[in-house]
Amino acid sequence: MEKIMAPFADFGEEVVRAENLRKTFTLSRKQQRLDKTGQTHKIAVAGLSFSAYRGEIYGLLGPNGAGKTTTLRILSTLIRPDAGDAFVCGHSVSREAQKVRDQIGFMTSELKLEGFFTPAYLFDFFGALHGVEKETLAKRRKELFERFGIDRFAEVRIKDLSTGMLQKVSLVISIVHDPAVVIFDEPTNGLDVLTAKVVTDFLLELKAMGKSILLSTHIFSLVEKLCDRVGIIIDGRMAADGTLESVCAGSTLEDKFFEIYHAVKGETI
């Protein structure tokens, strides 16, 4: 497989590449009423292309409905693009979904853990589904559970955990197999400040370990704190893509975002 190196210092080869991704959803009558539109289809992603490299955190920034979550769901193979393709560690999400799933850890609020089971049980269960050896799994569980303070709640049922603890459990389970690429959809949404800090610190740790992290968010400060590069998505299209410095060009990210938003939509907030 040909290695494409990052055109930036400090980063490794390309591990994620989205090529002209397109995705359209059919709108139900109810959704049409809610959106106050007569259109039967909504273009969620309209020809999106970008790359992410080893050892970087890439942020997809955009307002609600911009297509961030749809893009991440395509990358995680939960849904298929109507056109275009994306590659994770060289594997096509459309044609080699199984191989892509081996390489990614995906966390989103849409994916839930069964309340009946305990964190320890589910960690082992998902580890087995990813084909992790028992010894490796036990070692990894000890490390991660201690790192996030889950060890004291390891045998408490998921349904009895606090929201913050549940988020931590979801996080460690999503990376049970030590994936090369970590995809997080709105990683700090609904978290208290303490848990949010634990999560953001861990993302930086993962980056230091050479992992590639893709995250979607609408929080400017999170991008500024975590991301090496950012893609600004508006109406399913990539409005800006590059390092924070190149995209901001001396402005704050917030100011730049609204400037781009105004240019694309022709609206002032």
Added chain:
Amino acid sequence: MKLLALMKKEFTRFFRDPRLIVSMILPGILIYIIYSVMGTAMTSEPAAYHFNVYVSGESAVVQTIEQTVELNEGWTVTFEQTDDADAARAEVETGEATALIVFSEGFDDMIGLAPRASIIPAAELVYNSEDSAISAFAAIADAVLDAYGRSFVLTTTDYAQSENFAAQMMAGILPFLIVVFVFSSCMSVTLESVAGEKERGTLATILVTSARRWDIALGKVLPLACVSLIGAASSFLGVALSMPALMGVSIDVAIGGIGFVDYLMLFLLIFSFVPLIVAAIAAVSTLSRSVKEASGYTSVIMILMMVLSIVTAFVDGIGGWVVAVPVLNAVSAMQGVLMGNMVVWQCIVSFALNIVYAGVLVFLIARMLSSERIMFGK
């Protein structure tokens, strides 16, 4: 490895939840209690009953029949030797006498010699089962004669206009009840496990892992079928154990006519349609957006299956085509087994086809799990 992990999770979910275990076993206990009470109320044989039986020819087995019948409290039997078998038959037909047993000449001596002897010993049991007490006597006599020795020809003549009540109950109702109970137990675990997981978003979490869709589908259907078998076994035992009370005979008599091979066939037939029903409910659950929706669709399938099962049980002249119809083929085959008319090819083909149908459904579930519209359509 991954399939095992998926299966283990389903088993753990079931066996660590006492409520689920109770919900599986309780129906069988309730069925036993309710049917036994119903049977006691319905079968109104007098506590004391006297049987008047004619005997033509001689055999020591008569004493064994007498002892077995009189094991039932209040039941007595008188054997009257007769040379006029035709007159005795007439009395049996009108119900004046309980039964006639005809033994060939030198019956007991010949049994030891057969099958080397040139003349095979024979016995005939004549009765009229329209009276349920006589039916019970005949069943006992039949079972005792059957156990007496294999090397003689036993023929039975029943003058009843309607079919034997006990056999009709067993053959007609039991397979139908088995299907209903199996369906109920399959429904209670499968809806929650498949539609419930889909509704709660926990199934999607599994879809992001390295597990293949086929493994996920099989990892649901196999353990759920095993768990449903527990529920089905409980219900089956409840029905089978209460059936004697419902028919007014002892359990030995009720099952006396069913041999090991018959039981094996019954087990195999049940074993074949449990995974099929689980797979069908799992497929509907995968298609549905919620447990409520899946429950609605499944109820329609259940009603359809109940109607067809009852039709198969009581409508004569259903052709061989029924063997191609999932589940109904097993119902029809089970009726044959219970009536003593087991058609081996029908049992084997039904078993095989049901397993194949279940496999096809698992394949379809795997395809559905890959379908974005089905799994994530709003």
